[in-house]
Every structure is written in C-alpha cells, then in structure tokens.
Amino acid sequence: MSANESPAYGVESEVGRLRSVMLHRPGGELRRLTPRNNGALLFDGIPWVERAQDEHDRFAATLLEHSVEVLYVGALLTECLYFPDAREQIITSVTADPRLGQSLAASLRGYLSDLDPERLTAVLIEGLTKEEFGDSDSLRGKLMRATDFVIDPLPNMMFTRDSSVWIGDAVAVTSLAMPARRRETALTGIVYHHHPRFTHVPKLYDPSLEHLEGGDVLALAPGVLAVGVGERTTPAGAERLARKAFELGTIHTLLVVPIAQRRATMHLDTVCTMVDDRRMVMYAPAERRLEAYTVRLGDDGELDIEGPRGFLDAAADAMGIDRIEIIHTGERDVVTAEREQWDDGNNTLALAQGVAVAYERNTVTNGRLERAGIKVLTIPGSELGSGRGGPRCMSCPITREHPVRPAQPQEL
Numbered sequence: 001m002s003a004n005e006s007p008a009y010g011v012e013s014e015v016g017r018l019r020s021v022m023l024h025r026p027g028g029e030l031r032r033l034t035p036r037n038n039g040a041l042l043f044d045g046i047p048w049v050e051r052a053q054d055e056h057d058r059f060a061a062t063l064l065e066h067s068v069e070v071l072y073v074g075a076l077l078t079e080c081l082y083f084p085d086a087r088e089q090i091i092t093s094v095t096a097d098p099r100l101g102q103s104l105a106a107s108l109r110g111y112l113s114d115l116d117p118e119r120l121t122a123v124l125i126e127g128l129t130k131e132e133f134g135d136s137d138s139l140r141g142k143l144m145r146a147t148d149f150v151i152d153p154l155p156n157m158m159f160t161r162d163s164s165v166w167i168g169d170a171v172a173v174t175s176l177a178m179p180a181r182r183r184e185t186a187l188t189g190i191v192y193h194h195h196p197r198f199t200h201v202p203k204l205y206d207p208s209l210e211h212l213e214g215g216d217v218l219a220l221a222p223g224v225l226a227v228g229v230g231e232r233t234t235p236a237g238a239e240r241l242a243r244k245a246f247e248l249g250t251i252h253t254l255l256v257v258p259i260a261q262r263r264a265t266m267h268l269d270t271v272c273t274m275v276d277d278r279r280m281v282m283y284a285p286a287e288r289r290l291e292a293y294t295v296r297l298g299d300d301g302e303l304d305i306e307g308p309r310g311f312l313d314a315a316a317d318a319m320g321i322d323r324i325e326i327i328h329t330g331e332r333d334v335v336t337a338e339r340e341q342w343d344d345g346n347n348t349l350a351l352a353q354g355v356a357v358a359y360e361r362n363t364v365t366n367g368r369l370e371r372a373g374i375k376v377l378t379i380p381g382s383e384l385g386s387g388r389g390g391p392r393c394m395s396c397p398i399t400r401e402h403p404v405r406p407a408q409p410q411e412l
C-alpha cells in the first residue's frame with residue numbers, strides 16, 4: 001500500500017478471517033468505580049484494575065498471535081486530537097453538558113484547551129473530579145464534593161463492540177441507550193470522522209439518531225443482518241439502520257429480533273454468537289423463544305416487513321442455507337446454562353470459521369464447542385467479566401475476509 005492509499009476495511013460476516021480489530025485497554029476509568037456508582041456505571045462489581053489489564057493484554061496477545069491487527073481507540077483518538085478541528089469538536093461537546101453551568105463550562109473549556117493530546121485523551125476517558133480540576137469559584141463547583149465528577153469516566157469504553165459497528169464497507173457510529181455510555185460515541189465519532197485512516201469510509205449512522213448498539217448487530221452472512229431490539233437498540237433504531245443500509249446497498253435482509261429487556265440479555269450477542277457460517281453458540285431457552293421480523297426493501301422503496309416467525313428459520317432462509325445448527329451454552333441443566341450465559345459463554349469472538357476466543361471460566365460451554373470441532377482459544381476474564389461483556393463485546397472488527405464455505409476449522 002502506498003503512503004496516500006487508504007486501506008480497505010469492511011465486515012460482511014461474523015466469521016470471515018479477522019484481519020483488523022479495534023480494542024480499548026481498560027485503564028484509570030476502572031479506578032473510578034466504587035460501590036456507590038458501579039450500578040449506574042453498568043458494572044456488577046469493582047474490578048481489580050491491574051488484573052483486568054493483564055487479562056485484556058492476554059486477549060490482545062491472542063489476537064496478535066493469530067495475525068490480527070490490533071488498533072487501540074485511545075491511541076487513534078490521541079492522534080486525532082492533534083487536529084484543531086477535532087479538539088474543538090470534542091471540547092465543545094464535553095463542555096455542553098448542561099449539568100456544568102455556564103461558569104464551570106467556561107473554566108473547563110480553558111482547562112481542556114491547555115492539555116496536550118495524550119492528557120486530553122486520558123481525561124476524556126478516565127473522567128475528571130472536582131478535586132483534580134480544582135474549581136471552587138462556580139456555583140456548581142461550590143456545591144460539588146471533591147470526588148464528584150466534572151467529567152464522568154467511561155468504564156465501559158473497553159466494550160468497543162457497542163459504540164461502532166461495521167456493516168459492509170461502511171461504519172455506523174451508534175447511538176448508545178444508557179446515560180453512562182452516551183459520551184463514548186462522541187469519542188469514537190472523532191476517530192471515524194477525523195483519523196486519516198477512516199475519513200474516506202462511508203458513515204451510515206450517528207449518535208443523534210435512534211438508539212442502536214453494536215452488540216445487538218450480528219452479520220449473519222454477507223447481505224444479512226440480525227438486529228436485537230430490547231433494553232438497548234429500539235425498533236426505531238433498527239428501522240433507521242435498515243433504511244440506511246438498504247440505501248447504501250450493503251444488505252438485502254435485516255432480521256429484527258426482540259430480546260428480553262433484562263440485564264442478562266442486554267444485547268443480542270449475550271444470547272448467541274456465530275462460530276462458523278452455519279453454527280451458533282446459543283442460550284438454550286432462546287432457541288425456542290427467539291422470533292424475528294424479516295425486513296426487506298419493497299419495490300415501492302418502503303420497508304417490507306414479514307413475520308414474526310422463529311428466528312433460526314427466518315435466519316437460515318435469509319442466509320440461503322438449510323438450517324443453523326445450535327451449540328448450547330452450558331449443559332442440559334438450566335443452572336449451568338444460566339451461569340455460563342451470565343458469564344458471557346455465548347459471547348465468543350470468531351477469528352475465522354471454527355476458531356473462537358472465549359473466556360476460560362465457561363468450561364462447560366467451551367467443552368461443548370470443542371466437541372463440536374471448534375478450536376477454542378481461551379482467555380482469563382475474572383476481572384473483565386465484572387462489566388458483563390466477553391470477547392465479542394470487547395472487540396470491534398474492522399476488517400474480516402469473506403467467509404469461506406464449506407465450514408472448516410482453519411489453521412491460522
């Protein structure tokens with residue numbers, strides 16, 4: 001590739017050979033979690049930060065050992081913050097927080113403007129307390145405790161799956177539903193709009209639109225997407241995505257899959273993920289329960305909606321295959337299944353057909369995958385898991401090769 005040629009990115013499936021991925025190594029933002037704020041910040045515990053970082057490094061090393069390019073969102077953001085436009089845009093968006101009040105917003109603007117790109121990146125992700133900022137003049141500042149946040153930390157930043165998703169050769173910077181996560185897309189948006197790697201990439205969504213999270217979007221096959229709607233992605237978000245993707249011609253079918261509005265099933269990828277082009281690891285009760293509406297573009301340019309019918313049948317039809325085979329999470333007993341579903345046993349990341357990264361703790365599910373001929377690459381996740389996300393949530397694939405048929409575990 002010559003210096004001024006832009007690399008070709010794109011994702012058409014869940015299982016084509018993974019070439020490039022975006023991660024975020026958890027850092028100081030996890031140190032902000034306390035028993036008082038962890039619930040609002042969407043963590044079920046208080047992770048041991050150094051251990052979480054070691055676990056994450058093992059994840060990154062597993063990807064690198066399998067020749068996957070690992071890009072870190074923080075490093076890309078820092079590079080963007082050398083551009084005055086990008087700096088101005090992010091500082092304006094952070095200081096527009098109406099909770100600040102005019103005086104604090106003005107002094108915060110001055111403070112942020114003086115930071116070098118690296119420090120600014122850290123503050124944007126790790127947050128800033130009143131104590132660190134040092135303000136005591138503004139009305140808001142006077143009424144804050146030393147440990148209150150002037151800028152909230154983003155501990156869920158490591159779940160890069162949710163804040164952007166590639167659909168074909170276009171990227172969707174998503175619209176996150178939970179208040180604790182909304183600012184993540186201001187940062188990913190800067191990366192995709194300002195980093196020279198990505199300025200040429202078509203953008204098919206933005207954070208001002210209806211709620212849509214990447215963890216709900218599964219690229220079942222080239223041209224076929226499944227989108228979970230529930231706690232995070234709304235039907236309106238799925239509709240908007242369908243219209244945009246049909247317009248760009250990147251898909252021909254979108255399956256809308258209602259999922260229970262519960263924390264255990266916050267995204268479709270907590271219930272099922274693909275391990276090759278016709279097999280999924282899935283939480284057993286979902287196999288019977290999941291339904292799908294099949295959405296296509298009608299001749300009149302309007303959305304044509306069929307269903308609902310069983311998700312697996314609708315998916316196999318859209319993918320042009322006889323059936324999707326299911327590998328169940330856990331054993332036949334519901335308790336193990338429920339435990340391993342909670343611990344992200346379904347949330348595997350395929351590096352290629354039949355090769356998947358999984359948390360080591362889900363021994364029963366991993367054993368089943370192996371017996372089914374899947375090569376399982378395990379990583380530790382005792383600390384990372386407290387944020388309720390597994391290998392799939394912690395990665396945003398940027399480039400996958402086209403999947404190969406028939407499904408064969410590939411030697412990488």
Ligand SMILES: NC(=[NH2+])NCCC[C@H](N)C(=O)O
Pocket residue numbers: 041042043156159161162178181214215216266267269270387388389390392393
């Ligand atoms: N794609 C996923 N399953 N992401 C998991 C995100 C976990 C994060 N703590 C949240 O609640 O939003």
